[in-house]
Amino acid sequence: MARTVFVLNGxxxxxxxxxxxxxxxxxxxxxxxxxxxxxxxSLGFKVDFRQSNHEGVLVDWLQEAGEKAxxxxxxxxxxxxxxxxxxxxxxSIDIPVVELHLSNxxxxxxxxxxxxxSPVAAGVIIGFGPGSYTLALRALAQILEN
Ligand code: DHK
Numbered sequence: 409m410a411r412t413v414f415v416l417n418g419x420x421x422x423x424x425x426x427x428x429x430x431x432x433x434x435x436x437x438x439x440x441x442x443x444x445x446x447x448x449x450s451l452g453f454k455v456d457f458r459q460s461n462h463e464g465v466l467v468d469w470l471q472e473a474g475e476k477a478x479x480x481x482x483x484x485x486x487x488x489x490x491x492x493x494x495x496x497x498x499x500s501i502d503i504p505v506v507e508l509h510l511s512n513x514x515x516x517x518x519x520x521x522x523x524x525x526s527p528v529a530a531g532v533i534i535g536f537g538p539g540s541y542t543l544a545l546r547a548l549a550q551i552l553e554n
Contacts, residue, residue: 410454411478413548415444415541416469417459418485424510431511435538447542451549453478463487467497474501478552479530481506481544488523495524504530504551508540 417437420427425436441457448455456477460466466487473480480498482505487494498505505528512535513520526532530551533540 410449410452411552412456412476413448413453413545414469414473414477414480414482415441415455415457415545416466416473416480416482416484417457418463418466418483418487419461421483421485422459422461431516433510433537440538440541443538444541444545447545451545453545453549455545463491463493467493470494470497470501470505474503477503479504479506479548481508481541481548482525483508483510483540484525488525489520491524495528498525499528504548506531506533506544506547506551508533508544509535510537510540511535 421437424432425434437459444455444457458469470480480503484494488507507523507525507529531547533543533547536543
């Protein structure tokens with residue numbers, strides 16, 4: 409049976425496609441979900457793709473992933489820069505978590521240069537637009553292979 413990987417999305421990512429397309433591009437979250445599903449089969453994954461604007465819901469989903477998923481790819485949105493709760497949730501689960509961002513946060517405002525979750529992530533993928541998601545899935549496949 410294919411392993412399940414959670415792909416979690418934080419606040420405002422539901423607005424992709426209409427939100428600041430000069431920064432985030434024109435793809436919708438639905439387009440990105442399709443990209444993930446198209447790739448997942450060849451990696452031996454089943455993707456469970458979710459988005460929430462609420463920090464606690466993301467914590468719930470990380471805990472759920474810890475019980476039933478092989479790994480997590482997460483675009484935490486702005487909570488990545490602020491959330492000790494996400495940091496604690498990630499360090500409390502025993503599966504690899506790959507952090508990802510669409511935009512190159514290091515080329516943007518200083519408040520986007522720090523991440524609360526990078527220190528507890530297996531790795532970080534930044535700045536490849538929707539490609540950050542598929543790269544994160546490939547990274548998880550590599551981690552789980554070893
Ligand atoms: C998405 C957001 O919503 C921002 O708050 C982050 C990230 C960057 C992204 O590039 O995917 O700063």
